[in-house]
Amino acid sequence: MMKFTKIAGIFASLALISACASTGPDLDATAGTDTSATTQPAGPVPGSQADLENSAGHRVFYGYNEYTLTGEAQSTLARQAAWLKEYPETRILLAGNCDERGTREYNLALGARRAEAAKSYLVSLGVDASRITTVSYGKERPIDPRSTEQAWSVNRNATTTITGAGA
């Protein structure tokens, strides 16, 4: 067990190095999740990723093999749209994700559908489409690595990440 943790630590640091080495901004979907919220007692910086996550929520979830938006997903996206209007310079990346219960290729297509469904809803609420980039990660970026129904339901999502001109 000790050994495993150690190895995992090495891989984590490798991942960090590779993120720094890439030319673009660090877009690891999980990177900005908790750190700023917990280390800044004054609360998240307005217009930041942490602010978006706190005041709107940055993830919407889908049913198995589904890409239709649930009522809850629509509420989250409505809050995201309101937030994006408050910070009109902000650009976002919308990433569609799938659970591991499909093939790699079909899941890439399904992830694209999920990202597009979320984008379309934001656009229908008045967010300029040019502010939104969509990608599909298929089943390649699970949030929860476990092979359980609970993990799979979390891994079927569209995740919003600020990519530019945020605070």
Next chain:
Amino acid sequence: MKKLLIILLAAIAAASTPAFARVTIDITQGNVDPMPVAAPNFLGADEATQGLGRDITGVIMNDLDRSGLFQVIDQRAYIEKPESVNQRPRFADWRIINAQVLIVGEVEELSDGRIQVSTRVWDVYSDEQLAAVAFKTPADNWRRAAHKVADFVYKTLTGEDGYFDTRLVFVHETGPKEKKVKRLMIMDQDGANPIPLTDGLNYQVLTPRFSPTQQQITYMALFDNRPGQVYLFNIETGEQEQLGTFRGMTFAPRFSPDGRAVMMSMERNGNSDIFNMDLSTRRLTRLTDNPAIDVSPTMAPDGKRIAFTSDRGGSQQVYTMNADGSNQKRITFGQGNYQTPVWSPRGDLIAFTRIYQGRFYIGVVRPDGSGERLLTESFLDEGPTWSPNGRVILFYRQTPTRRDGSGGDSQLWSVDLTGRNLRRVRTPGEASDPAWSPLLP
């Protein structure tokens, strides 16, 4: 690629006994008993060639054994110790240990520094030579010579081309499941000589596919901040290039059987359709135009039909269409989902991944949709790829993670067309998305 020179050996003075029916293996039968075969270490005149002879024999025996068609008899049981490749064996000594086929070989060092590997294949029961062959090659290329000998034995006994002198590309995986480092790697079919081809730093490699005609690979590069794109990789030069520049994601690439085109899916505004790219002109032709997801194109070896996955009927099923996109029709109708069809190089079958009631299966079906057979089942089996002779399927199997999120390894496995002979394929670490090369020239 190093060249191998093939020479047919002259037959040894005609056997006095009349030839009985030749030993043959019918590889279409699902319940064959493996053929008992004996292979003493290939002979050599000095220590160096004797050492090579031992190594070469080991590779041949491993190839034959893993095919499931042969049972290699332990060398400790052998009575006769052959002294020359040009000497008739004492067949009685081999019949006693129940060998049906005897392989005798020799390694010689040539004056130009190369080696010659000579092999004779004997039918122990009819006391006759079935075939003989010799390969000349640089000494450091001895593994390929051994695979060529194994392919020669396979063809002699089955009547069909072998698949041992081939390579595999696959995705080498390291790191946590949440964000794996995925590198393109290549190795010999038996797991020897693994070489990483990409560094895994700036993108993940997914779904590599071998060109059926050249030392080329196409794969999808998955980026963090822009849609994934299809790439072309030249194995000999190491050069890689993106196949076109598109706003949407391009993915699920696969070569046409003549190697001159790459079929792929392209996503536009969330919807995925199938396109064909001519590699010389880089012109893209649309093949499907459907509001449903169309992915995973694969072309029949005669170039006339294409199979693909679509969810246009509500669930994911395999469809076929003409090479120009016309005449689209569904061919799978079973319960659950059918995905990632892969046309056999023989043309007679299409392999697929089926998902049904939470289990994954690798199966095969005829191009007209009849004769479906499931070959494997597990928590997650996917990504079938065919041996160049269409007799063996490789795929990857992922185990479920444990409650604490650890585990969940991916490994390569092989199974033959009859569903028998399920075996792990040795890789350095975790591996997924295998793709089989054609037979090497």
